[in-house]
Amino acid sequence: MTIKEVEQELGIPRASIRFYEKERLIEPKREENGYREYDEKDVATLRKVIIFRKIGLPVSEIEEILDGAKPLSEALGENIVKLQEQLAELNGAIELSKTIQKAGVDISEFDENFYWEEMNREEERGSRFMDIAKDIGQYQKTVFLEQFGLADCEGNLRCTVKEAIFAVISISLIWGGMRWLLTERTLYQFLVGLATPFLVVVVLVIFGYPVHCLAKNHPKIARHEKPIVFGIAILVAILVVTLLNH
Numbered sequence: 662m663t664i665k666e667v668e669q670e671l672g673i674p675r676a677s678i679r680f681y682e683k684e685r686l687i688e689p690k691r692e693e694n695g696y697r698e699y700d701e702k703d704v705a706t707l708r709k710v711i712i713f714r715k716i717g718l719p720v721s722e723i724e725e726i727l728d729g730a731k732p733l734s735e736a737l738g739e740n741i742v743k744l745q746e747q748l749a750e751l752n753g754a755i756e757l758s759k760t761i762q763k764a765g766v767d768i769s770e771f772d773e774n775f776y777w778e779e780m781n782r783e784e785e786r787g788s789r790f791m792d793i794a795k796d797i798g799q800y801q802k803t804v805f806l807e808q809f810g811l812a813d814c815e816g817n818l819r820c821t822v823k824e825a826i827f828a829v830i831s832i833s834l835i836w837g838g839m840r841w842l843l844t845e846r847t848l849y850q851f852l853v854g855l856a857t858p859f860l861v862v863v864v865l866v867i868f869g870y871p872v873h874c875l876a877k878n879h880p881k882i883a884r885h886e887k888p889i890v891f892g893i894a895i896l897v898a899i900l901v902v903t904l905l906n907h
Contacts, residue, residue: 662699671707678707684720686710686727717744746789753788833858 668675681687682697687706689697706727713723717740725731757780766772780790833855840854841847 662704664697664699667699667704667707670704671711673707673711681707681710681720684724686720686724716740749789753783753790756788757783757790 662670664675664678667678678687682689687699687703687710689699689703692698709727710723713726714720718726718736722731722736726733726736757776760779761771761776784790836857837851837853837855840857841851844850
């Protein structure tokens with residue numbers, strides 16, 4: 662089968678099929694003309710992948726299941742717990758959304774103090790809402806990937822996870838090699854260079870979120886947010902590397 666025929670049979674875009682190939686979930690044969698040929702086994706595997714993705718299993722876990730490294734029953738058990746937690750969060754959010762909707766208010770009439778108390782009362786009764794702490798984690802992840810040039814400002818990867826890991830390792834090795842060439846050429850200097858990109862990005866992540874929060878309320882900081890954070894990161898990295906050299 663051609664990729665077009667697979668698209669039509671499974672109802673998924675070509676980009677998804679290519680992505681699953683890059684993640685090595687399927688490995689179609691190549692014909693002499695260079696085109697991929699998908700057999701029934703590839704299509705069957707893709708059906709499994711689509712089912713597992715639609716019930717919430719991550720790609721990395723699907724790979725382990727297909728390779729036999731993780732039992733399907735174990736993965737499904739963990740997934741059920743995760744989905745139940747998400748459902749509990751959604752139920753609380755749905756009920757409060759209905760309450761606000763029934764009140765028929767727009768944003769100019771919205772009484773945030775009343776609904777704040779209402780939300781707290783619901784939480785005390787056992788209702789759950791969306792975990793906003795995840796926003797911090799998402800922000801930090803976005804900063805990390807963006808600084809390595811692996812994602813855009815929205816946190817969307819420009820490549821696959823495996824390619825991202827390879828790129829990060831490559832960048833670190835280049836830094837380590839440069840420091841080794843320009844200094845005493847010892848293993849210690851190589852390791853310091855190897856760790857420098859990670860050190861800079863870690864500092865960006867740690868200081869980036871507080872500065873980001875300040876920038877929302879202070880226009881002057883907002884205009885220079887990235888230079889401020891990057892400047893702090895460079896200063897801390899220089900300080901740490903200097904201390905390591907003594």
